Amino acid sequence: MRTEVDVDGAYMEKRKKSDVKAKRMSRIKKILTYAAFVGPALLFFLTIQIVPFIMGVSYSFTSWNGVSSAVEWVGLDNYIKIFTDDSKFFNSFVFTTKFMLAAVFISNIIGFGLALLLNIALKTKNILRTVFFIPNVIGGLLLGFIWQFIFIKGFASVGNLTGLSFFNQPWLGDEVTAFWGIVIVFAWQISGYMMVIYIAALQSVDKNLLDAAKIDGASSVRMLGSIIIPLILPAFTICFFLTISMAFKIFDLNISLTGGGPFNSTESVAINIYQEAFQNNRYGLGSAKSILFFIVVAIFTTVQVMTTKKKEVEA
Template sequence: METKIQTGPVSTKAQMQTVPKKKFKVKSLLGYAAFVGPALLFFLVIQILPFLMGLYYSFTSWNGVSSAVEWVGLENYLKIFTNDPAFFNSFIFTTKFMFAAVIISNVIGFAFALMLNAALKTKNVLRTVFFLPNVIGGLLLGFIWQFIFVKGFASLGNMTGLEFFKMPWLGDETTAFWGIVIVFAWQTSGYMMVIYIAALQGVDTSLLEAAKMDGASAWTLLTKIIVPLILPAFTICLFLTISMAFKIFDLNISLTGGGPFNSTQSVAINIYQEAFQNNRYGLGTAKSILFFVVVAIFTTVQVMMTKKREVEA
C-alpha cells in the first residue's frame, strides 16, 4: 500500500506562519531599540564608562592634569591600607554618622507620616512645610544652619541662659557630629515622610477597623498590622537614607568643612581633597572604588534583610 506525501500545501502553510513571526520579531527588536536604546546609551556613557575609566585610573599615578599616565598596579590600594590613617578616620566618622542619621531621619519621617495620614485640616500645608527642606540645596542649607548654630543659638543662649544653646555646636567634635546629623535629618525626613504616607494610604482600613473592634490597642495596630503591611516602604527609605548618608558631602563641607581638626571629615571630602587638592587623582579614584564596594555591600545586605522580613511578614 503506497503512502502519498503532500509537501506542497504544508510547506506553503509553514512559510505563511514563519514570515509573520519573523516580522513580529524584527518589529519587537526595533521597538526595544527605539525606546530602550537612548536610555541604555546614556546609562553607558554617563555611568558605566566613567566607572570603568575610574577603575583604570585607580591603578595609575595620574595627577589629573598631565597627559602622562603611569601604571602602578596595586600600589594605591596598598597605600590606603598601610599608610593612610586619615581615610580610615573619615570612614569611621561616616559609618557612625550613617547609623545615627538613618535611624533619626526614618523615625522622624515615619512619625510625620502617621500624623499627616490622619484627618487633619492642615495636612496638605504641613506636608509642604515638612517636605520643603528637601528642595533646598545642600550647600545653601549648610550655610543657613551654620548661621543658626553660630549666631542664632548663641543669641538664644544669652536670652534664655540654657546651656544647650551655649554649646560650641560646630567647634567641638561631639557637638559638630550631632549638628550634621540634625541638619541631615531635617533635610531628608520630609522626603521619607512622602514615601511612608504613600504606603500608609495603601493600607486596607477594613483591617484596622476589624482589629479595633477586637480590642486592639493603638500600639498593637501599629506594630502588628501597619508596620508589617508597609515594610516595602521601609526597604526603600532605608536604602535611600543609607546611600545618602554614606555619600554626604555638601552639608559636611558647608557646615564644618571636615573640622575641627578633620574630626568630622566624611569619606567624600577625603576623596575630593585627595584627587583635586592634593592632585593625586589615581589615589583618589582608588579610594572611591573601595568606598563604592563598601556602600554596595551595606545597601545589599540591608535590602536582603528587609526583603526577607517582607516575605516573613
C-alpha cells in the same frame, strides 16, 4: 498534472513561510520598539555611569595626577598605601559610618512619625506635607550655609535671650556638637522625603483589617506593631536603602557646614576622596579610595536589603 495532495502541500509550505516571515517581522518590530524607548536611557547610563566607573577602576592602578598625559601603571601600590599609610582616610570612614548609623535611625523615626501624624484626617495635612517636604528640594550647599548661620548666629542669639546653655554651645567648633549638628541638618532635610514614602505605604493598608482589630479591642500601639508595620515593611526596605546610601555619600552638606573641621574630625569619606584627587592632584590614589568606598557601600546596602526583605517574607 498536479494532484490535490501536491496543491495542498504547496499551499501549506507557502503558509508556513508566510507565518515565519510574519513572526520575524513582529520580533523585529518589538526589538525596535524596545530600542526606541530603552535605547536612549541605556546609552546615557553607559556613558555617564558605566564608562566612568570602568575608567575609575583602571585609574586606581595608576599614579596619574589628573592633569598630565603621562599615566604610570603602579599596580596595587595605591591600595597598599591606603591600608598601610593613610590613617586620615580610615578616620573619615569611622566618622562616616557613625554618621550613617545616627542619620538613618533619626531620619526614619522622624519620617515615619510625620507619616503617621499626617495620615489621619487633618484639614491641613496637604499643606503640612508640602511644608515638611520643602527642605528636601533645597540644595545641600545652600542648606548648609543657611544652617551654618543658624548654628553660629541664630542659636547664639536665642541662648543670650533665654540663658539656656544648649544654644550657647560651639555647635560647629567642637567635635561632638559638630557631628550632631550635621546629623540634625541631614535629618531635617531628608525626613520629608521619607515621610512621603511612608505615607504612600500607610494609605495602602487595608482599612478593614484595622476596623476588625478595633472591634476585637486592639489598642493603637498594638495595631501599629502587629498590623501596620508588618504590612509596610517594603517601605522600610526602600527608606533604609535610600538613607544609608545618602548618608554614606554625604558631601555638599558636610563641606558647607564644617568643611570637615574642626581638625578633620567631621571629614566624610567623600570629602577625603575629593581632596585627594582634586586638591592633592593624586587622582590614581583618589580613584582607589573611591573604589573601596563603592565596595563598602555596596556591601552595607546589600546586607540591609537582604535582611529587610527576609523580614518582609516572614511578616
